[in-house]
Amino acid sequence: MENKKLKIAITGGGTGGHLKIAKVIKEELNKRGLKPIYIGSTNGADKKWFEKDMGFSKKYFLSSKGVVNKKGLNKIISLINIFKLSLKAKKILQQNKINAVFSVGGYSAAPASFAALLLNRPLFIHEQNAYIGSLNKLLKPFSKRFFSTFLYNDPYPVEEIFFEKKRIRKELKTVIFLGGSQGAVAINNLAISLAPILKEKNINIIHQTGKKDYERIKEFYEKNAINADIFDFSKNLADKITKADFAISRAGASTMFELVANNIPAIFIPYPYAAGDHQYYNARFLEEKNAGFVIREEKIKKEKILEILFHSNLEEISKNLSKTVQKNGAEFIVDEIIKTLHQ
Ligand SMILES: CC(=O)N[C@H]1[C@@H](OP(=O)(O)OP(=O)(O)OC[C@H]2O[C@@H](n3ccc(=O)[nH]c3=O)[C@H](O)[C@@H]2O)O[C@H](CO)[C@@H](O)[C@@H]1O
Numbered sequence: 001m002e003n004k005k006l007k008i009a010i011t012g013g014g015t016g017g018h019l020k021i022a023k024v025i026k027e028e029l030n031k032r033g034l035k036p037i038y039i040g041s042t043n044g045a046d047k048k049w050f051e052k053d054m055g056f057s058k059k060y061f062l063s064s065k066g067v068v069n070k071k072g073l074n075k076i077i078s079l080i081n082i083f084k085l086s087l088k089a090k091k092i093l094q095q096n097k098i099n100a101v102f103s104v105g106g107y108s109a110a111p112a113s114f115a116a117l118l119l120n121r122p123l124f125i126h127e128q129n130a131y132i133g134s135l136n137k138l139l140k141p142f143s144k145r146f147f148s149t150f151l152y153n154d155p156y157p158v159e160e161i162f163f164e165k166k167r168i169r170k171e172l173k174t175v176i177f178l179g180g181s182q183g184a185v186a187i188n189n190l191a192i193s194l195a196p197i198l199k200e201k202n203i204n205i206i207h208q209t210g211k212k213d214y215e216r217i218k219e220f221y222e223k224n225a226i227n228a229d230i231f232d233f234s235k236n237l238a239d240k241i242t243k244a245d246f247a248i249s250r251a252g253a254s255t256m257f258e259l260v261a262n263n264i265p266a267i268f269i270p271y272p273y274a275a276g277d278h279q280y281y282n283a284r285f286l287e288e289k290n291a292g293f294v295i296r297e298e299k300i301k302k303e304k305i306l307e308i309l310f311h312s313n314l315e316e317i318s319k320n321l322s323k324t325v326q327k328n329g330a331e332f333i334v335d336e337i338i339k340t341l342h343q
Contacts, residue, residue, distance in 0.1 A: 003032065003033075003034070003338060006034055006099050006100070006338070006341065007034075007036070007037070007096060007097055007098050007099050008029060008034065008036040008037075008098065008099065008100050008101070008102055008337070009036060009037045009038070009039055009092075009093060009096070009098045009100075009101045009102070009112055009116075010022045010025060010026055010036045010037070010038050010039075010056075010101075010102050010103075010104070011038070011039040011040065011089075011101055011102070011103050011104070011108070011109045011111075011112035011113060012040070012103045012104035012105050012106045012108055012109030012113075013040045013041065013044055013045065013046040013049065013050075013104065013106055013108045013109070014041065014043075014044035014045065014046070014066075014106035014107060014108050015044065015045060015106065015180075015181050015182065015252075016045060016049075016180070016181025016182075016252070016254065017128055017180070017181060017252045017253055017254045017255070018104045018105055018106040018108075018109075018128065019045060019046065019049045019050070019104070019181075020159075020254040021104040021126050021128060021157055021254065022038065022040075022049075022050070022104045023049065023050075023053075023159075024157040024158070024159055024329075024330045025102060025104075025126075025157060025330055025333060025334065026038070026053070026055045026056060027055065027159075027330070028157075028330035028331060028333070028334045029334060030055045032334065035055065035056065035057040036056055036057070036102075037056055037057055037058040037059070037060070037092070037096050037098065038050050038053070038056040038058070038059045038060065039060045039062065039089055039092060039108075039111065039112040040059070040060070040061050040062075040108045041061060041062060041063070041064040041065070041107065041108030042061045042062065042063050043063070043064065043065055043107075043108070044106070044107075044108060045181065046061060046108055047061055057096075058096065060089075060092055062085045062088060062089065062108075062111050063081070063085065064081075064082065064085055064107050064108050064110055064111055065078060065081070065107060066078075066107040067079060067082065067107065067110075068107075068134050068275075082110050082111060082114070083114075085110070085111035086110070086111045086112075086114035086115050086118065087115075088111065089111035089112040089114070089115035090115040090118050090119060092112070092115070093112070093115050093116065093119055093121065094119070098116075098121060099121065099122075099341060100116075100121055100122045100123070100124060100144075100337060100341055101113060101115070101116035101121060101122070101123050101124070102124045102125075102126070102337065103123065103124065103125045103126070103136075103139070104126050104128070105125065105126070105127060105128070105133050105135055105136050106133070106135070107135065109135060110135055113125075113135070113139055117139075117142055122144040122340065122341065123139065123142060123143045123144060124143060124144055124145050124146075124147070124333075124337055124340075125139060125140065125143045125145075125146050125147065126147045126148075126157070126333065127146065127147065127148045127150075127151070128156075128253035128254060129150070129253050129274075129278040129279075129281075129282055130150040130253075130278050130281035130282045130284075130285060131275060131276030131277065131278035131281055132148075132276075133275060133278075134275065144340055145336060145337070145340055147333055147336070149253075149257070150281075150282075150285060154329070154332065154333070155326035155327065155328060155329035155332050156253070156257040156325075156326075156329045157329035157330040157332075157333055158254075158257050158258055158260075158261045158325075158329055159238065159258070161238040162238050162241070162258045162261035162262045163261050163262075163325075163327055165238055165239070165241075165242040165262060166242075166261060166262045166263045166322070167242065167262075167263060168263055168315060168318045168319060168322065169245045169246070169263065169264060169265060169314045169315065169317075169318040170245075170314055170315045170318075171245065171314070172203060172245050172246055172309060172310065172314065173203065173204060173245055174203065174204040174205070174206060174243055174244045174245050174246075175194075175198060175203055175204070175205055175206070175244060175245070175246050175247070175248065175309070176205075176206040176207070176208075176240060176241060176243075176244035176246070176247045176248070176249075176264075177190070177191040177205070177206070177207045177208065177247075177248050177249070178208050178241075178247055178248070178249035178250065178255055179208055179209065179210045179249075179250055180210075180249075180250040180252040180255055180271070181233070181252070182210050182211075182212075183208065183209050183210010183211065183212060183213055183214075183232065183233075184210065184250050184269075184271065185213055186269060186297050186300070187248060187249070187250060187269060188207075188209055188210075188213050188216075188217050190248065190269070190300055190302075190305070191205070191207050191217070191248070192217065192220045192221075193302055194302065194305065194306070195220075195221065195224070195226050195228065196224065196226065197306065199224075199226045199227075201310075204227075204228075204229075205221075205226070205227075205228035205229070206228070206229045206240050206243065206244055207221075207228050207229065207230045207231075208231055208232070208233065208234065208237070208240070209230060209231070209232050210232055210233070211232045211233065214230070214231075214232040217230060218230050237258070238258070238262070241258065241259065241262050241264060242262060244264060245264070245265075245314065246264065246265055246266065246267075246309060246314065247259050247264050247265070247266035247267075248266065248267050248269065248305070249266050249267075249268055249269070250268070250269060250270065250271050250279060251268040251269070251270045251271070251279035251280070251282045251283035251294070252271070252279065252282075253278075253282050256268065256282055256283065256286070257325070259321075260286065260291070260321050260324055260325045261325050261327075263318045263319075263321045263322045263325075264318070264321070265291075265292065265312070265314050265317040265318055265321065266286075266292050266293070267292070267293040267294075267295055267305060267308055267309075268282075268283035268286070268287075268292060268293065268294045268295070269294075269295055269296070269297055269300065270282070270283055270294065270296065270297070271297075272296070272297050272298070280294065280296070286321075286324065289320055289324055290316075290317065290320050291317060291320040291321045291324050292317070292321075293308055293312075
């Protein structure tokens with residue numbers, strides 16, 4: 001089949017980490033003159049990210065919800081709901097004459113992924129993390145190709161801008177605090193405990209707080225007359241990261257690989273409740289390469305953080321990061337999908 005006629009459905013989301021992959025792959029398909037459709041959920045952040053996105057020819061938001069943490073009757077009800085939504089998604093795939101489904105995982109990927117299997121359409125899956133999520137684990141044996149940086153060394157699809165703006169860090173002038181797409185109270189608390197010391201040492205602060213904690217954090221900086229670039233969520237995170245020389249961050253996979261692409265050294269404080277402790281293993285992947293630090297949330301000690309901040313060799317870590325990263329992840333994935341479909 002001619003590439004121009006390929007119709008691909010991208011599905012999945014919930015949080016920024018999944019949605020970022022959907023966005024990057026959509027942009028790569030757009031570059032090749034292809035407009036995918038999107039099938040996500042009314043729950044989570046899917047609508048916020050894509051409702052107005054013109055890079056998709058059509059967008060569908062189904063009422064899918066998580067099943068993993070439910071028990072007993074609630075689990076059965078959720079499974080019935082997924083079954084019903086899968087039939088809806090099957091109709092959507094048929095109406096749009098979809099040739100293949102690309103899933104980025106998360107509960108919102110379930111209906112369209114099952115629909116692909118019901119219709120015997122090829123299913124491609126991208127797993128972002130070092131530990132495979134439950135839906136991805138279930139569907140992996142049925143997928144045509146399973147993309148993973150951790151398992152297969154596939155290049156992670158990072159937005160080009162993080163590479164364009166990369167630079168080797170040499171000196172600590174600015175620190176950025178990142179809580180992931182939803183923000184993290186533990187990172188916020190750490191930031192405000194370090195802020196007076198950073199101020200004293202003339203280090204600039206950039207701080208992404210997440211929506212829920214924004215007012216509290218803003219008030220803290222104001223009350224203490226500490227100058228900081230504070231925001232709940234930024235659409236130009238690459239600009240903010242590029243300005244900084246060091247990051248203190250959660251270890252969500254998309255954020256982590258963006259930091260790697262930008263060559264910025266970081267201390268990762270993994271979200272302790274991530275499935276299979278995957279944020280810890282995400283970050284360990286870098287620490288093992290002498291390209292980052294991992295500290296568990298319960299083991300945070302201000303002195304230890306300050307020692308890393310002021311006494312590590314930023315240039316060496318930054319150079320190690322530049323050796324770790326592979327470019328053109330999205331291009332690679334789309335090439336693989338097209339190649340597989342033509343086989
Ligand atoms: C609590 C939780 O379960 N988190 C998971 C979620 O994380 P989360 O949704 O936090 O995802 P990531 O940290 O992987 O990615 C966040 C994305 O949002 C973007 N961003 C963030 C802040 C901002 O101000 N602006 C902005 O654009 C980042 O550039 C990044 O691309 O999905 C990741 C990928 O599956 C997992 O590794 C995480 O464990």
